[in-house]
Amino acid sequence: MDPGPRTARRAVDRSERPDRQQAILLAAEKLFAQHGYRAVSIRQIAEEAGVPLALVSYYHGQKHELFQAIFDHWRSTVDERLALLAVAREGTPGPRMLKRVVEAFVAPVLRLRASEEGEYYAQLVARELFYRTPEAAQVLEEHFDPMAHAFIDALHAACPGSTRAAAAWAYQFAVGALLHHISDDRVERLSRRQNRTADAGAGPLLVDFISAGTAAVLVPAPSTATRTPKRRQA
Structure with missing residues (x-):
């Protein structure tokens, strides 16, 4: 028919x-x-x-x-970071776990930024998070806030004795460093052409930078125990 x-x-x-x-x-x-x-x-x-x-x-x-x-469409990038985070949290808390957590946070984004199909998406995320339109705020809450909480919990767990409030600050600073790195191409000019914007060697440097900064922020919280004052001798 x-x-x-x-x-x-x-x-x-x-x-x-x-x-x-x-x-x-x-x-x-x-x-x-x-x-x-x-x-x-x-x-x-x-x-x-x-x-x-x-x-x-x-x-x-x-x-x-x-x-x-x-x-x-790009939900898989969030899933990849969370999968790497789950692996990073295995083992003993301390500097090595902290670095693995930071690598899980940074590496997938840098790979995405370097790929032809992900370049514009990475730029879009950086731009919209910076300007914070109502549309971006909704995307943040739905797509990125749950991931942010997972990474904050991991940073807190990697640094025993720290507070989760300090981990939230560390995450905030890490986001700023990562987004600036993928969206600002002035490094070639500022380095007098010694550095390249797309240099893959910058990735490990960024991980080290964020890891060291996070470790400095997540110092053990001071003890809240009250001490008995010493009596003055007559």
């Missing part, structure tokens, strides 16, 4: 859908990373993706839903 032109056209549309959906997602990711969420229109995304304007909302809904879909 002849399926007819309408049925055949629907079949063609279905076969093209994954590529067009992906093209829209990648276009939005690139434009949001370069210009920011608020500065990009749905029309610009459609033009960048090379698809009709109506297809953007057809596949991904409104702009805030498309923004959310980008982070849903």
Whole structure:
């Protein structure tokens, strides 16, 4: 039985859908990373993706839903960091565990930043976390806060005697160092061309930097036990 032109056209549309959906997602990711969420229109995304304007909302809904879909797409990077964190927490607390925790936090992001497919996503995360739009705040709460709590707990566990409050500060400082490293390319100019922005050798240096800073912050908390004052001799 002849399926007819309408049925055949629907079949063609279905076969093209994954590529067009992906093209829209990648276009939005690139434009949001370069210009920011608020500065990009749905029309610009459609033009960048090379698809009709109506297809953007057809596949991904409104702009805030498309923004959310980008982070849903890259959920595997969060899962990878948490898997590495679980391995890092095995063993005895101390400096070696601390460094493994920091490596689990840093290494997947640097690999993503160095890859062609992940470059814009890494830039997008750095940009949106810096400007903290309402849309970014929602993404932070849903996608990144649970991971942040896991890393804060791990930093606390790696440094016996420290407080979780200090671990939260250490995590905050670590995020700042990591995001600045992946988003700022001035190092070539500041080093008078001795360093390269994409130098893979910077990764271990960043891990050492964050590990040392974290260790300095997570010193054992002072004892709260009260001491009996010595009596003065007459």
